Structures are given as C-alpha cells and as structure tokens.
Amino acid sequence: MARVARVLVDSPLPQLDRLFDYLIPASLEDAAVPGVRVTVPLRSAGRLAAGLLVEIGESASFAGPLAALESVVSPARVLQSEVWTLARRVADRQAGSANDVLRLAIPPRAVRVEKAWLAAHPHPAAPRSPESTSPAPGRVDSGDLEGYSAGLATAIDGGERVALRAIPRLVEVAPGQWVGHWAVTLAQAAVRVRDAGKSAILAVADYRDQEQLVAALTALGAGDSLAALDARQPNPARYQAFLSCLGETPRIVVGPRSAVYAPAARLGLIALFDDGDPLFTEPLAPYAHARDVALMRQEQQGGALVLAAHTRSVEAQRLVELGWLQDVSPSPAVTPKVVPTGLQHGERPTRIPSSAWKLAREALATGPVLVQVARPGDDPEGQGSQRTAADLGRAFPKVRIVVSDGERPLTHVGAEPALVVATRAAEPIAAGGYAAVLLLDGQRTLHKESLHVGDDCLRWWSNAAAFAAPGAPVVLVEVAGALAQSLVLWRQDTWAAAQLADRRQLGFPPAVRLATITGRPDQVRAAVAAAKEAPIRDVLGPEPHAATHPGGEAVERAIVRFDYAHGAEVATALRGAVVRSAQAGRRPAGRTRPAPTLRVKFDDPDAL
DNA sequence: AGCACGCCGACT
DNA sequence: GTCGGCGTGCTC
DSSP: OOOEEEEEEOOSOGGGOSEEEEEOOGGGTTTOOTTEEEEEEESEEEEEEEEEEEEEESSOSOOSOOOBOOEEEEEEEOOOHHHHHHHHHHHHHTTOOHHHHHHHHSOOOOHHHHHHHHHHSSOTTSOOOOOOOOOOOOSSOOSSOTTSOHHHHHHHHTTOEEEEEOOOOEEEEETTEEEEHHHHHHHHHHHHHHHTTOEEEEEOSSHHHHHHHHHHHHHTTOGGGEEEOOTTSOHHHHHHHHHHHOSSSOOEEEESGGGGGOOOSSEEEEEEEOTTSGGGSOOSTTOOOHHHHHHHHHHHHOSEEEEEESSOOHHHHHHHHHTSSEEEOOSSOOOOEEEEOOOOSSSOOOSSOHHHHHHHHHHTTTSOEEEEESBOSSOTTSOBHHHHHHHHHHHSTTSOEEEEOSSSOOOEEOSSOOEEEEETTOOOEETTOBSEEEEOOHHHHHTSOOTTHHHHHHHHHHHHHTTBOTTOEEEEOSOOSHHHHHHHTTOHHHHHHHHHHHHHHHTOTTTSEEEEEEEOHHHHHHHHHHHHTSOOSEEEEEEEOSSOOTTOOOOEEEEEEEOGGGHHHHHHHHHHHHHHHHHHSOOOSSSSOOOOOOEEEESOTTOO
16 A cells, blocks of 8 residues: 655635645655645646645545645755644634644745755754754853742753743843843743753743843853744744754744744743733634643643743633642742832822822932833823823933833833833833832723733733832832732732632633634524534624624624633534535625635633 | 536527 | 536545
8 A cells, every 4th residue: 555645735725624645656755754845736637736744644544536746845844743733733722724823833935045954954854863962151050040949940850830920130141231030030941951952942922022032041152052933034034043943953942922833842841921911812813822822732742831920810820720830939039119109098199199209209319210101102191101201301300211112112221310211011121120110000091991901900010010120119100909919019929819710700711711703694603503512601692793894794793601621622613613604605706705704713812 | 715517598 | 409607515
C-alpha cells in the first residue's frame, strides 16, 4: 500500500477544514515530508490550491480515487506537529477553522528570506541533535529568580502552572536602562529553561512591554537565543524571526499574543505578562484568547505556565481557586505606598485634591511625577492629557511638563524633576522610578456601564504604581470602597475573588462560558437550535444586532451560556451549524451582494 | 469559492 | 428533439 500525504488545503471554507489524502508521485518522494508547503489539485484538474502537508499516512483513509500532490513549494518545514495539534484543538474549541489559527501561527512566506535561511540550514528536513549552548555571562545573575523564594524556580523546573504576582519595582538592567521587575523575572525564568535545553515563549500585550523584555534578556546575555516576533515589522523580518524558531536549538521567543503559537520544540515555559490586558483577545477568527491558548499548549506539550501580572485577572483567579494555578508571591513582599484620598465629604469634588497637590509639590523636589489621566489629547470635556498639562503648567510654572498619550507615546523619561502627564497604558518609564504617582479620573471612569471597568481600572492603577520609586507615594484620587482598598493593600486578588463570586451569582463569565452567534435571522435560529442539542444553560436573544450588513439585510445576535465541562459539545454543535450555513445558506450566484455569514465567537469579553 | 451534475422552458 | 437556465452538492 502506497504512502499518502495528508494535506490541509488553504481555504476559508469551513467544509474544507479537514485533511485530504493525496498520492505522492515518485518525483516528490523525498521532498514530501510533514510540515512543508505544497500545492494540490482540488476538485478538477487545473485548479490548484495551496496547502500544508500535515502528515504522511501509510494508507489512504479516503475510499475514492486519490489525486497526486502537484508540488512541494519549499523544503522549509513551517508546520511543526505540535503546532498542528494545537491549531486543531484551538479551532475545535472555538468552532473555527485550523487554517484561521495557522494564519496567526505561520507568517506569510518571504522567498528571499527563506532561501537565505535554507542555505544556512542545509538539512532542514532532518532533525538535528541539540547544539550545546554555553550561557553567556550577563549583567544580571540568571541563576535564580531574584525576589522570589526557591519555590518559584522549582515550579518552573518542574513544569508547574503559576499565577505570579510581579514585583512592583523597576530594575536598571544596563546603565540608564530601566525595565519593570517582571521583565527580569520572566527573562531569568526563560534563561533557566534554555540552559536546561528547552525553549521558552514569552507573550506580551504591546510593544512597550516587548522592549522591556528584550532589554532584560539582552542584559542576561541571552541575545543569541532570542527570537523577537514583532507584528509591527515588515513581512520579511517577521518571517526571518519565525524561521529562526524552527529546528532543535532552544530559543527564547518574545512576541505579541500570536507568539503563543510559535514553533518551539521541547517547550519548557510559556508565560504571559498582564494577562488581563484586552490586547490578548484575538480580534481575528477564531478569536481564541492567548491565555486560553497558552493553557492548552501547556497541557499538550508540558513545561511550565506562568501568568505574571501586577493584578489578578478574574479568569486567572478562577484558575487559582480551582487549584489549576498556584499562587506565587514575592518573598519578601514588595508593595507600593498607595495613598487613598477617598471621597471628599462635604467639599465640592475636585479633580486634584489639595493633599495630592501637596504630595506632587514635595515629590517634584526630587524627581519626576507621573499624572495618569483617562483621556487622550484635547478632550472636548476639558480633561484630556493636553488640557491637564496646561492646567498643571499654571500651577507649577517652573516645572517641565511632558505629555505621553496614544498618539505620541514616550517610552522613557529621565530622573530629573518633571510632570509627566500620561494616558493609561502610555506611561513612560522614569529612570529610577517616579517620585510620586497621581491617579486621576478614577471616579469618572467607574461610572461607565461595563462588567469589567473595575478590573480595568485596578489594572491601570497597579501597572502605574509599579513605575513608582521605592517608598514614593501613589495617590489614588477620589475613589473609595473595595476597589481602592485592594489597591491600597496591594491585594488585587481579593478584588478578583469578589468579582468572581459576583459573576457566579449572575451566571456571567468567567464563571460560565458563552458563545455569541451573529448572522441572518434564519441562520442564527438554526445555530441556536443546534446549540440546544448540547447541554447548554440558556439562550439570550436572538435580538437585532447593531451591525447591519452592507447588503442592508437584518443581522441578529444570540448568546448561548454553558458550563466549562460542556464546551466541546457546544463547539461541535455550533460548528455543524456553521458548515451547514456555508453549504446551503448561500445565495444564487451572480448579481446579489455577499450574504452575511454566520459568525460564532466564544468568550467575547464585551458580549454582555 | 469554483465547478460539475441535473432537471424544466423556448429555440434552430 | 436539445441548448441552457441556475439550484444542489462536492472538493482527496
């Protein structure tokens, strides 16, 4: 019986999201190995499709006559079997296609880059024995995980799962180069894993965090092992970094949310910093959150899992309470000095109370002061960063004022006195830390109707507090209650635990899971009917959905709630509905505009 | 998506 | 008789 090539065809059609068997012609006998890009005939001769050769089978699983592989595009084995398994599982969990996952996992091919890489790797098809890597000397000691007890190192070596409370301090990793302590911790963990001959994946929310991590790794002398995946880079550079992760040499992969899909043989560690950051939610189908992918990958491939953060996401808290993650704190404890101003009883509420002015004035004698504001630039209501800067300029006429916001972000400021007005998540790092931090606009933001404003605020405040110098005051203006208390006590887990308890009461995520179903009313109804075959809790809607289709057709949305234990059954049922609607739900070909397609999205954080 | 197969109306 | 409409179904 001849060997067959099992190929995933590159197509967005859900009904083609499975492996197709092809004969291997004698001319491709050597080239047809798992992981390579191929082209195959599909349906009729002459029509060629791109695809990935996923595996070689000993016999066909398809009863009909087989067509033959058309070509092997290149010998580069871009799809590792571990990544294929992960992509398949992620797609199945999200009722999506493996192709959509692989688009995140494998960057588009850049021929020049690939040729150069192939020339440097003469036998990419044959697995090589691991090269012995001698750790280069670095400025920061990588032997242990500084600031934590030996238990953390043991947990990482033992491939355990950890919710890690980051240390809210800055570290000077090279002369004049300051990074958050978390970056040093993750870098040290990654180097530790690499020295044991394994790879590490470190995923961050944005480029600012990526820079800190790269600086910490470079200071540790891990530059040679570093593969920085960067979505902002042009294609060839991205592909170059991706290719450098292939092969058997252990790498330290740093990148944005899609880095959780990076190829890594012998994975020793997968870590996220600040898993509550909304940038970890994937906006592209099949919308899998990087945290969930990391959990799946750790389960599949082993190695340690670390969710490091200054706050505790409600999702991570659920995993801690289940015993799935162990809660690890710094030893000895490190906390910023948070000063609540509370609500000014009797007085007219002011944006910046006198006590905050006083602390800022004192701090400006020694160094920079961070003023965190809610709104960017010239807010029409007069409280944007520019306006705030102008107001502060009048109050402190002799002080230099620096503005950092989404449009013009600064990454670093010096140690000299200055008022640094920054919008949330755009705060520069100050050399040595800020002499004081003022957190404004809390009360105004908390008025917003959202399930997770409190969590978001706590995360923004905590991350800003971590930029303060040791002992410097962090002033939380005009906020009281449990949220303020959790910041003052630096017990964000207490807040997360309370939130989780509330959501259990309400049946809201992450206590339960949910899937949103959007599309034409008949499609949505059919999908809901399919979901009801699975053991779901209930269905909300369908209701008319705001986003109307370009064709002018009505679009409805329904939300299905279900328990974690039944996720697989719900996904299978909804996947069936997606395939059926793709096959039958289309319009007569020709003049009609494209009909709205049925969309299924799991665990959308903004669904409710 | 494409492309073939298949079963009913007006045409040389 | 049969050319061709586009509804339905499949893609190794």
